[in-house]
Amino acid sequence: MGNDITSRHLELHRNILHELGHSLKPGAQILDFGCGAGKMVEQYCKAGYNAFGCDLHIERVSERIRRIDPQTRSLPFADKVFDFVFSDQVLEHVQDHARAFAEMRRVMKPGAVSLHIFPAKLRPTEGHVFVPLGGLIQNRWWLTLWALLGIRNSFQTGKGFREVVDLNFEYLRDRTNYLSKSEIIAAVSASFDNLTFVEKEMIKHTYGGARRLYPLVKWAPFIASAYSTFYCRVIFFQKPAPAGTVSTLG
Numbered sequence: 750m751g752n753d754i755t756s757r758h759l760e761l762h763r764n765i766l767h768e769l770g771h772s773l774k775p776g777a778q779i780l781d782f783g784c785g786a787g788k789m790v791e792q793y794c795k796a797g798y799n800a801f802g803c804d805l806h807i808e809r810v811s812e813r814i815r816r817i818d819p820q821t822r823s824l825p826f827a828d829k830v831f832d833f834v835f836s837d838q839v840l841e842h843v844q845d846h847a848r849a850f851a852e853m854r855r856v857m858k859p860g861a862v863s864l865h866i867f868p869a870k871l872r873p874t875e876g877h878v879f880v881p882l883g884g885l886i887q888n889r890w891w892l893t894l895w896a897l898l899g900i901r902n903s904f905q906t907g908k909g910f911r912e913v914v915d916l917n918f919e920y921l922r923d924r925t926n927y928l929s930k931s932e933i934i935a936a937v938s939a940s941f942d943n944l945t946f947v948e949k950e951m952i953k954h955t956y957g958g959a960r961r962l963y964p965l966v967k968w969a970p971f972i973a974s975a976y977s978t979f980y981c982r983v984i985f986f987q988k989p990a991p992a993g994t995v996s997t998l999g
Contacts, residue, residue: 755791759789759796762833765983766833769947769985771862773798776797776799778801778830778831778832778858779800779831779832779834780826782802782824782865783804783837783839783840783843785804790802790813803816803824822845826856828855830858831856833864834856835865836866836867838868842925842926846933846937858988858990859989859990863988867981870884871979875921879902880895884925901913930946930977930978933984944984944986945985948977948981948983950983951983959980
């Protein structure tokens with residue numbers, strides 16, 4: 750993820766939060782859940798925040814980039830540390846969403862907020878293996894059909910269809926876990942009681958082509974619903990704060 754992309758991601762996060770009535774003060778504690786190589790952590794630090802990241806699969810562990818315990822799935826941070834927890838294209842890989850959200854709540858300060866952007870289960874093409882409806886239909890016969898038709902991702906060029914089917918089946922089975930809207934609500938609601946789907950705000954501020962839809966969304970709200978169902982989910986929730994709690998959120 751290049752600097753231009755990470756910078757745009759950061760601005761997208763801040764713009765969505767602003768639309769929802771929140772802003773991050775300088776020095777706010779940030780957690781990138783599923784941070785990969787830590788490019789967004791680096792970008793948030795450059796922007797003046799105290800950012801950290803965690804992931805199950807990390808090549809180089811550091812003070813800022815930490816490994817999630819693969820057995821317990823516990824986040825490697827103390828209780829009530831972060832003002833903002835986010836993830837981008839991560840939740841479709843989480844195997845135990847209820848556990849993940851419970852751990853997020855644990856490490857969030859009272860009043861902290863959380864934002865997550867991830868592909869919808871009914872997205873017409875699954876973004877990792879490029880199989881149509883691969884988030885929904887993961888049977889071998891379906892994967893075989895598309896492998897025979899020549900569908901390959903960039904790592905599968907030149908491979909025979911049987912090998913591609915095996916790779917796709919194992920990847921979708923072991924590395925993805927797409928939830929329906931009702932399943933998302935159930936998983937989040939076990940830890941938070943204020944889940945909001947904020948695709949409208951995403952459409953307004955995204956740097957992609959979907960931004961052109963925003964003038965229509967104001968008059969036809971079903972467009973945001975279709976965007977959520979067939980393209981991208983964007984969810985927001987907040988940990989309750991006792992009266993009088995001081996937060997580094999604006």
